[in-house]
Amino acid sequence: MTFKKQVFGFLDMLRFKKLVPNRRAALAAGSPEPLPKSYRVNEQARRLHPGVMEVELTAVRPLCPGMQEFTFRRLDADAFPFFRAGQYAALQGNAGGSLVSRPYSIVSSPRQALAGELTFGVADAGFFSGWLNREARPGDRFRMTEPSGEFHYETLRDHRQIVCIAGGAGITPFVSMARSMAEGDEPYEMLLFYGARTREQLAYREELDALREKGLRVVYVLSDEEVPGFEHGFATAKLLEKYTDIREASFFLCGPQAMYDFLDRELAPYALPRKAVRRDASCCGALPAEEPRVFRLTVHIRDRVFSADAAENETLLASMERAGIPAPSKCRAGGCGYCRSKWLGGEFRIAEGRDGRREADRKFGFVHPCVTYPLSDMEIEVPPAE
């Protein structure tokens, strides 16, 4: 071998021997300046992803019958994180003895967040939302998760033309998306179909009409009223065709399940690729049940052990919250993984179509309590809430 016959010689041995003394000297020659206490990129990570924030409700105003707007400011910082219009944040509070958390689409724009303001539009439906509408007052304090979620425009994936279809309270993410477009932060052209029963049921009409000047196209679709200047009925494919080329648009849908089912049927003949239609995720709730069986749920959080009643028709997360156990959650739809917990024993089932676990998590026994229902007594290990 050529190499053996002297490519390197005796000096190479010496050099090798010097590796350690050289390194020792280099380490000792480092600057004695104190090490940095923080780093720019990590600071940005903390600003954009503060985890859980302390917030105060600053204003409540009615939007339409059965729906109010809630405005918050941060107590632990001046600004809310910049986010992607369409995302949600989960609000956590203590409602009637339960520690509850619910995700709400953010209505205000990312620029407003930087200015220190974040708003939700909340319909008076369900346990926590109902409580908010009835009981919450300016000055009340809550905790809020950072903005999260994948329901937002993607420049490299979506058509420039987006068609947003809102049903009722589903208008909320689109108000933020329209504002963000108007503020120059999003490159899309937005056509919004907003369905409600009557004019009176339309929230944010004034704001949306004002946004027309900034390029928003909005079509109100009233099911129970025939009024000039408003479309009547539902957002059928025929109606969509009147305003846009269905095949050249990306769809964003937010509304009740019935609306999704309806639009699925309307759009089916176009055989659009999956990527063309995105739906906002909804919380996984309780199942209807006549006389649900109730099991014992044992919960480990670090070295503490809790116990709760767990009805077979309620998610493990809801049972923990009812019992005041501080379990983490964000999306409550199975997808974000924030509630991910170790399964230790017992039978369970997962809400249909909502098993968002990673394959390895399934293999090694992890569950997402927000979409998991007990079928026997169960034992799980839950990470502490932040």
Added chain:
Amino acid sequence: MPFGVNAFIDKMEEVVPGSRKSMTAFFELCEEVRDAQAYSSSVNGNTDSSYMKEHFPNFIRAGSYSVNEVLGALGMPTAAQDILNAYWCYLGVDCDRMSFLHYGSMVIRYITRDAWMPKMRSHEISLALEERIRELGGEIWYHSPVVNIHADGPGAITGVELSDGTLIPTRHVVANCSPHLVFGGLLEEKAVTEQMVRAANARVFSGRGFSLFLGLNRSAEELGIRSHNYFIYDTADSVRQYDRMRKVDTNHVQATVCLNNAFPGCSPEGTCILYFTTMFMSDDWGNVSDADYFKAKDRVADDMIRVFERETGCKIRGAIEEIAAASPTTYARYCGHPQGVIYGYEAADWDALMSRMMMMREDAQLFPGLRFAGGWAMRSSGYSSAYVSGDLSGRQTVGDLKKEVR
């Protein structure tokens, strides 16, 4: 390039006629490196120098030289060097400053044993390890960042404190994060010595990571993506390339993987997964403002797609069904590493792998009771290195405990 030493040499001879001799010498040298390292591990680093000289003379001879110095000495044609050095970005240091021993031992393992990964990705290994830890009686607490390491003074740890104030008394800590964070913030100030500060300051952060993940709605075959792994550079000169990687705008390097070409079942029929990784060799990314953050990610992602399409001829843009990008900010968020560094300290020049290994014991003396594991530790970054350093530091900590009992 194919796997297998002979196949690799043959292929190289085909594309660079006249390279056979130097390539053969290269692999022989790499084998010696590998054997020397196996010997060193088998005696826990306490090598016998006369045994080393006798059995692994070329290991010692080549040991203090860079990749480019050794390949030059072997008389390898430049074109062959360029191809062989394509893997440099795996270790993140240009070939003028990367130790030959480090590169040689990586390349020989890569070429003889192929690249392997768990079907369910690194998450599967992590969970297998965590299950074994539970089986053996260990506990794992997630969502529980350590914010303080309490100590009475240098070398006298008393406990760690979690973000919610929970105190865990201990005299021993194995830290999986960077010495910069430990000596710069976590460890109580009165226990931090000038020596620790100097030693941390002397070291250089390696690349800050940026990755793009695409879920495509057509199969790899339909899109014409035939390889599992692509390296795309601006230049084959790793020194110049490294320099271009300092700035977000001038960096167009990508290491790109189409997982389906290794594991066809990894995504549903008729789809495929493609992911791209690059690194920035400075903190240029820190100039991105919050309001420009999402656009800045899109710009890098857009460039990655453009370069991939240009170099491979595969048109992927229209097939994007899912997309997610992780920037240095994302890595800072999830891993906590300073500036979003993903490869620990640069294993370059005086801080190369071999010198670190030879100083393992001495480094641990910097602060008795505190050891490091993972990408910032003595074995440098990469999965297997991170695991091995954890194994080393874990066993050594058990040794420390046993000594205390005695």
